[in-house]
Amino acid sequence: MTVPVRHGLIDFNDATVEHVGPDSRMGVSRMGLYVDAPNGRSYLYQFQSAPLAGVEFERRGALLSPWVSERGKLQLQAFAESMLRQGLAGLGQGLTEQARVLMGRTALSGELRLGDGLFAMPGLQVRLQGHEEGRNAIALRSDAVGRGLGAEIASLSVRDAAATWKGMHLAADNLEARLALQVLVDGPRMRFELMLKNGKASGLTLGS
Incomplete structure (x- = not known):
């Protein structure tokens, strides 16, 4: 998994998950942080509420296209502050089962x-x-x-x-x-x- 951070900003257009076969792409939607793989989309973390501070959500192509033209961005400081306002007890609730499996190997x-x-x-x-x-x-x-x-x-x-x-x-x-x-x-x-x-x-x- 490659997630570049530049000046406190994550641009998911540059983030990838490397594996055998075509690489998967990461992004952020109003539902949460996701990975788009050849077999479909999986969410790593689902937001309890949206919109959150510091998040620029993904954008679709023109004319209701199913293709994603922009994967979204995170301003880490503003995003982390908005997540912390939910309290420590709420941070783990958004983790999906796919994320727990991935994190178990990371x-x-x-x-x-x-x-x-x-x-x-x-x-x-x-x-x-x-x-x-x-x-x-x-x-x-x-x-x-x-x-x-x-x-x-x-x-x-x-x-x-x-x-x-x-x-x-x-x-x-x-x-x-x-x-x-x-x-x-x-x-x-x-x-x-x-x-x-x-x-x-x-x-x-x-x-x-």
Whole structure:
């Protein structure tokens, strides 16, 4: 599978799935992310709601042609933010069985560097800092994505942190730590295990 990312943009016109015989093409429709193979279309991820931010959907040819003239595009930052607003619990619901089979055979390793600024999702809000010093870099690794994914931030640095969980409210002026997140796939469900190591916080408050 080849999915080029240029300046935070995925253009599915350049994305392909290589295998024996004609290569398959990837794209994004209002239903979700798909692969068009010689034997038909299969969806890897189905959107729970559309339209989503950061998505330019596929376009068909003229006069109701069944042929796809444009495969669509994803602006990764806007798309990821809109998905995170749904909450972590909802992210795994859109994965199809075809995607789970594919992910069970897919290994992954890489690094994602986060810029400074506000990061917010349901139940959590922080301001990232220290990008120039190499802080908040996320190392990703999985021997089989379909069984789980590990992510580690060796040097987390945030300020103005606020979190809400089961009616409890936690806030900190500054927080530095080593953070590890394990995403475990359990049938149709996804479980998240969060580990905080060597943490140091200032201005910590806890309330309900």
